[in-house]
Amino acid sequence: MSPSGAELLRRIKSQIDEVDPSEVHELIDEGVSIIDVRGSEEFATGHLPGAKSVPRGHLESRIEGAVPDRSTQVILYCASGNRSAYAARTLQDDLGYEHVRSMTGGVALWKDRGYEVEIPRALSAEQRDRYSRHLLIPEIGADGQQKLLDAKVLLLGAGGLGSPTALYLAAAGVGTLGIVDDDVVDLSNLQRQVIHNTERVGVPKVDSAEESIRALNPDVNVVKYRTRIDASNIMEIIEGYDVIVDGVDNFPTRYLLNDASVRLKIPVVSASILGFDGQLSVFKPYDGPCYRCLFREPPPAELAPSCGANGVLGVLPGTMGLLQATEVVKLVLGIGDPAIGRLLLYDALGATLTEVKVHRDPDCPICSRDPDQITDEELGVFPDYEAFCAAAG
């Protein structure tokens, strides 16, 4: 006569090894493989820290992907310890795993003992659709998309460079975009500042940018700073951001940003444009040179045409801003070779890209020192600072 379900379970449990949650809790960081054999919906409600999901229905086909080495210590669990007992018998007797145990009482007993569970953050169905072209790239995938959604990126300026950068970072699903700009949209901006539009002439740029970003991707939290960045507010504004995108149009702010970002160890993706030419580099404090290593001091005001109104090819900030956005995404995901220690020079008319090396300056007035030695008083200061700013107007 065939055994009852209860009898079969009892028999199976007598043929396998079981382990108490307290022992599993001790072993959790000791290199054992912990496998959750429940369904994927159950897994999504909370699982043991570091556990991998191999639903029992897919056990035979998927366990080798999760645990390739059959001599590994494997602990299986389910909701109450029954499904994992059956699964343990299969791994042990049919698949030749040498050290398999089933956790008694399952995740229910684990929780009763007060041990921690991880709740995986799954992308919503809409997010899986929206970001599907990212999910298809192995270097990004769901984990990478989650990193983008968790990222906080600060844009200095919603102008020529900031417009394309903000739009593409929003589209890519960067979860928090801070935007610093005290200006309002002017008709003469619209030849290149594509985040704004004709109807919004006169509207603060931070508000106009927020409207475009929300329309493009409601996942993005926009933090607006309708102000000019200066020595009195910079530390407060930039602290807590993962990456800063520098599109500022004047040297004093560039030096100020450099010094503050070195102090807080925040990488800065920097670009500048003039006429038909653009420059781009990534300044990652202490991993590579800082802006002062590249340019110890700014040119005199008569050679710093950025201070006045100068012409720029409208598409050029698009090109340079998207190179910046690309570097931001790479930094957030930790992939590729960011332009750290390299300055890229783009000549739009010649359609050429020239690269030069940038070295850390062992005598750099800022990044040759520990971040906590950099004082408030020296942030953004350079020789002849007062004269420079007076001449620049």
Place this chain on the structure above:
Amino acid sequence: MATIKIPPVLRASVGGEKEVGASGENVGEVLRDLAASHPATESQLFSADGELNRYVNVYLNDEDVRVLAGLETAVGEGDTLVILPAMAGGS
């Protein structure tokens, strides 16, 4: 003769060219030759004591001459010098 790439802010000083040729055995000589042909560049490249201005970077091919031998760095036929002052335009 070496090729010198001229940055946007200096192009007016060399008749609007993006690249000019100049001769010399080392970086200093090549830049002096440039300044001799285009006097308006001199004060922008060199400080009163004859050194490179601190706000101008010069690269031999892709390397900063300050980590080589500075103005003494040897320049060969076919080398390219890149002159690079800081730029700040963003908007």
